[in-house]
Amino acid sequence: MKDLKDVKKxxxxxxxxxxxxxxTPGVSGNLSARYGQNIVIxxxxxxxxxxxxxxxxxxxxxxxxxEGDKKPSSEKMLHVEFYKMRQDINYIVHVHxxxxxxxxxxxxxxxxxIMAENVFYFGSIPLAEYGMPSSMDLVEKTAKxxxxxxxxxxxxxxxxxxxKTVKDAYLKLxxxxxxxxxxxxxxxxxxxxxLNEKQVEEINILRGK
Numbered sequence: 001m002k003d004l005k006d007v008k009k010x011x012x013x014x015x016x017x018x019x020x021x022x023x024t025p026g027v028s029g030n031l032s033a034r035y036g037q038n039i040v041i042x043x044x045x046x047x048x049x050x051x052x053x054x055x056x057x058x059x060x061x062x063x064x065x066x067e068g069d070k071k072p073s074s075e076k077m078l079h080v081e082f083y084k085m086r087q088d089i090n091y092i093v094h095v096h097x098x099x100x101x102x103x104x105x106x107x108x109x110x111x112x113x114i115m116a117e118n119v120f121y122f123g124s125i126p127l128a129e130y131g132m133p134s135s136m137d138l139v140e141k142t143a144k145x146x147x148x149x150x151x152x153x154x155x156x157x158x159x160x161x162x163x164k165t166v167k168d169a170y171l172k173l174x175x176x177x178x179x180x181x182x183x184x185x186x187x188x189x190x191x192x193x194x195l196n197e198k199q200v201e202e203i204n205i206l207r208g209k
Contacts, residue, residue: 004067005053007033007040011091012051014170015042018095019049023177029095029158030073033166034083037061041079043070048095074134081143082162089150089162091169096158099180103127104153110180113195118179119203122151125176130155151176 011031018024029048032041038058042048046055057068061084063076073079079092103110104127111124126145131138131154142160145152151161151172161176163169186192195203 001036004035004040004058007035008053008056010166011040011042011056012053014093014166015048015051018093018170018173019047021174023097023173024048024095025098029093030075030079031094032073032076032079032092034090038066039076039079039083041072041076043068044073045071046073075138077136077139078142078160081139082146082160085143085146086162088164090164091166092160092162093169093173094158094160095173097173097177099177099184100153100159101157102184103180104158105156107155109153110176110183112183112192113200114183114186114192115179116195116199116203118175119195119200120207121172121175122179123149123204123207125149125151125153125179127153127155130157133157 011033015031027045027047030042031048032039038060040056040058043055043057057065057070057072059072059076060066061080063080065072075094082089082092109127113119126149128142128145131141142152142154153159161169161172163172
């Protein structure tokens with residue numbers, strides 16, 4: 001298992017990168033990592049783009065703080081549930097990036113086969129029903145997608161994605177935000193030309209689905 005300090009450094013590095021690229025504006029969103037039988041997560045009121053080593057606590061899978069003296073992110077149970085359902089997920093990024101949040105707020109899932117890369121990496125990005133931020137209602141409405149999807153839009157809220165490594169989770173965030181921008185642009189241009197069923201099936205065979 002990685003040293004706690006090294007895990008924090010990873011999260012700080014990619015949190016700052018997300019901040020530089022305007023993927024996590026202001027005091028919004030949260031980051032976490034699986035840490036043995038526990039979870040390292042950002043604290044309440046922290047900013048993903050301006051993290052320091054003091055902006056993390058360690059919680060157990062019941063959401064209790066086991067290391068640190070600050071309050072964990074109010075979205076902690078969303079992270080807990082994702083990790084519980086997916087043993088292959090070791091890092092989670094939750095952000096309110098502009099284009100992904102726009103689709104989430106418009107109530108539009110990113111499920112059209114527009115770009116081969118996005119079909120390959122995501123299949124599609126579903127939209128979870130609105131739940132009050134930090135509530136178990138939000139957890140329940142979002143978590144039902146975690147079994148089959150690495151990334152989920154949350155209605156009138158934002159975006160959550162998980163990965164095997166922190167780099168994997170971050171790159172999926174970049175790709176998803178770009179995808180959302182491309183979808184938006186194609187709508188402005190009169191609509192995208194969708195991949196046909198045969199083309200999608202060929203991509204799914206490549207991704208082992």
